[in-house]
Amino acid sequence: MDSVLGFLAAIGRTTLAFLAVAGRLSLFAAHGVAACLTPPLYGRLLLRQMVSIGYFSLPVVGLTALFTGMVLALQIFLGSARFNAESAVASIVVIGITRELGPVIAGLMVAGRVGAAIAAEIGTMRVTEQIDALTTLSTNPFRYLVAPRILAAAITLPFLVLIGDAIGVFGAFLVGTLKLGFTSQSYLSSTLDFMEIQDVVSGLVKAAVFGFIIALMGCYHGYHSRGGAQGVGAAATNAVVSASILLLSADYILTELFFVQS
Amino acid sequence: MSAVEKNAPEVMPHGTPKIRLRGVKKAFGKKVVLNGVDLDVAKGESVVVIGSSGSGKSVLLKCILGLVKPDAGTIEVDGIDAIKVRGRERDALLAKFGMLFQSAALFDSLRVWENVAFGLVEGRGMPRAQAKPIAVENLAKVGLGPDVAMLWPAELSGGMKKRVGLARAIATHPEILFFDEPTTGLDPIMSDVINDLIAARVRDLGATGISITHDMASARKIGDRVAMLHGGRIIWQGPVSQIDRSGNAHVEQFIHGRAEGPIKVEVTQ
Numbered sequence: 428m429d430s431v432l433g434f435l436a437a438i439g440r441t442t443l444a445f446l447a448v449a450g451r452l453s454l455f456a457a458h459g460v461a462a463c464l465t466p467p468l469y470g471r472l473l474l475r476q477m478v479s480i481g482y483f484s485l486p487v488v489g490l491t492a493l494f495t496g497m498v499l500a501l502q503i504f505l506g507s508a509r510f511n512a513e514s515a516v517a518s519i520v521v522i523g524i525t526r527e528l529g530p531v532i533a534g535l536m537v538a539g540r541v542g543a544a545i546a547a548e549i550g551t552m553r554v555t556e557q558i559d560a561l562t563t564l565s566t567n568p569f570r571y572l573v574a575p576r577i578l579a580a581a582i583t584l585p586f587l588v589l590i591g592d593a594i595g596v597f598g599a600f601l602v603g604t605l606k607l608g609f610t611s612q613s614y615l616s617s618t619l620d621f622m623e624i625q626d627v628v629s630g631l632v633k634a635a636v637f638g639f640i641i642a643l644m645g646c647y648h649g650y651h652s653r654g655g656a657q658g659v660g661a662a663a664t665n666a667v668v669s670a671s672i673l674l675l676s677a678d679y680i681l682t683e684l685f686f687v688q689s
Numbered sequence: 690m691s692a693v694e695k696n697a698p699e700v701m702p703h704g705t706p707k708i709r710l711r712g713v714k715k716a717f718g719k720k721v722v723l724n725g726v727d728l729d730v731a732k733g734e735s736v737v738v739i740g741s742s743g744s745g746k747s748v749l750l751k752c753i754l755g756l757v758k759p760d761a762g763t764i765e766v767d768g769i770d771a772i773k774v775r776g777r778e779r780d781a782l783l784a785k786f787g788m789l790f791q792s793a794a795l796f797d798s799l800r801v802w803e804n805v806a807f808g809l810v811e812g813r814g815m816p817r818a819q820a821k822p823i824a825v826e827n828l829a830k831v832g833l834g835p836d837v838a839m840l841w842p843a844e845l846s847g848g849m850k851k852r853v854g855l856a857r858a859i860a861t862h863p864e865i866l867f868f869d870e871p872t873t874g875l876d877p878i879m880s881d882v883i884n885d886l887i888a889a890r891v892r893d894l895g896a897t898g899i900s901i902t903h904d905m906a907s908a909r910k911i912g913d914r915v916a917m918l919h920g921g922r923i924i925w926q927g928p929v930s931q932i933d934r935s936g937n938a939h940v941e942q943f944i945h946g947r948a949e950g951p952i953k954v955e956v957t958q
Contacts, residue, residue, distance in 0.1 A: 566812055
């Protein structure tokens with residue numbers, strides 16, 4: 428009997444802890460969004476974050492998109508050969524990249540690169556009292572630290588994904604034409620004929636949401652970090668893990684909203 | 690007579706207190722840090738709060754600034770309830786404060802002059818070009834040359850960081866200055882330099898000051914009045930000139946740095 432009660436108590440404690448975290452995160456997100464939508468907006472900081480999050484993520488997003496496009500073309504060719512549908516490679520690749528792999532791969536790469544950096548930077552500011560110093564200097568930390576990062580990530584990630592889509596499709600084009608025997612003209616016409624504007628737009632909307640999630644989790648975990656270097660390290664890890672999980676959950680929900688007709 | 694009235698400090702010689710704390714309590718989990726703190730600080734007065742490490746001195750300052758929310762009690766600054774105030778009123782209240790943090794808390798990503806000018810540029814909307822000479826002027830007030838202005842915080846020594854922190858605290862001409870362990874981690878000579886600078890700058894500004902320290906040389910130099918925090922309460926307060934004749938065993942043990950006495954320090958063998 429005691430072991431059953433102990434088990435139920437553990438479930439209760441875990442549920443309460445989860446709800447407490449969900450409540451804190453919701454409040455943090457509401458404060459962050461309010462700071463994004465109301466003045467003052469720190470333009471210099473926003474620009475700096477856009478360069479840091481967007482521009483400096485280009486190499487990693489570009490490279491991953493290139494290899495993803497290449498391997499995707501190869502796999503789809505090999506798979507579709509089983510039922511003589513090799514000609515569909517270009518159209519499946521472009522739909523797969525623009526709708527799904529482009530935003531998800533870019534999101535996960537940026538979560539690893541930027542989410543951890545945001546959490547570590549804000550976490551260090553927390554444990555060295557720099558965030559308290561901001562408050563005593565009449566500066567709201569949400570406006571100064573959180574809003575520029577959320578806005579910068581939500582604005583730049585769609586551009587990153589757009590560039591990543593183009594590079595991914597180019598990678599598939601290279602494999603298709605140099606290795607799989609497609610002509611340049613037939614590959615490009617298959618790509619463009621079957622691609623719809625909604626494929627690209629849905630991917631860009633996903634990218635904006637992913638950018639918001641990545642920056643929010645980085646800021647949240649950094650802002651609440653405690654206990655010196657160990658706390659900052661844990662904040663960086665938690666930011667990447669939670670952003671990745673939330674990103675994939677949001678991906679499913681957004682896909683349902685965009686493409687599944689009731 | 691209520692506990693609060695019984696523990697209330699003496700009537701201020703300078704009139705209505707600038708800062709008034711009554712029955713302030715704060716606990717973190719089961720650990721009670723503040724257990725009914727009563728303290729009045731008159732306008733233009735410099736009060737030094739002394740106490741052992743972990744006695745709640747920093748928490749006390751953070752409660753006044755609204756960085757930590759007390760569990761009970763009232764905190765008034767110029768008659769305004771500092772705990773309940775929100776929005777623009779809170780911004781206006783915070784604009785009265787300047788603070789030197791224990792670690793200086795300089796912003797790593799900004800140059801020294803940008804740190805000093807931060808309150809002017811971000812807090813008051815002053816153009817950067819106008820704020821820069823003011824920052825250099827404030828650096829001169831703490832004995833640092835214009836060459837330091839373009840350095841990064843990581844390039845400064847501990848004493849220089851404290852001085853930049855002091856310059857940042859005074860740059861906005863605050864009415865109230867807080868100093869959190871201003872001499873911790875500094876050698877005795879640099880500590881004396883910082884103490885002199887603090888005393889001079891507080892005098893220049895005519896500011897009200899609260900300093901927290903366990904450095905008695907610092908307390909004697911920068912304080913008009915000393916209050917001792919122990920067990921979550923102010924257990925003794927009086928003019929700095931009377932600290933050697935306090936008649937309080939806790940204060941005597943503390944100022945003489947004795948291991949034996951009523952203040953017990955747990956040491957795990």
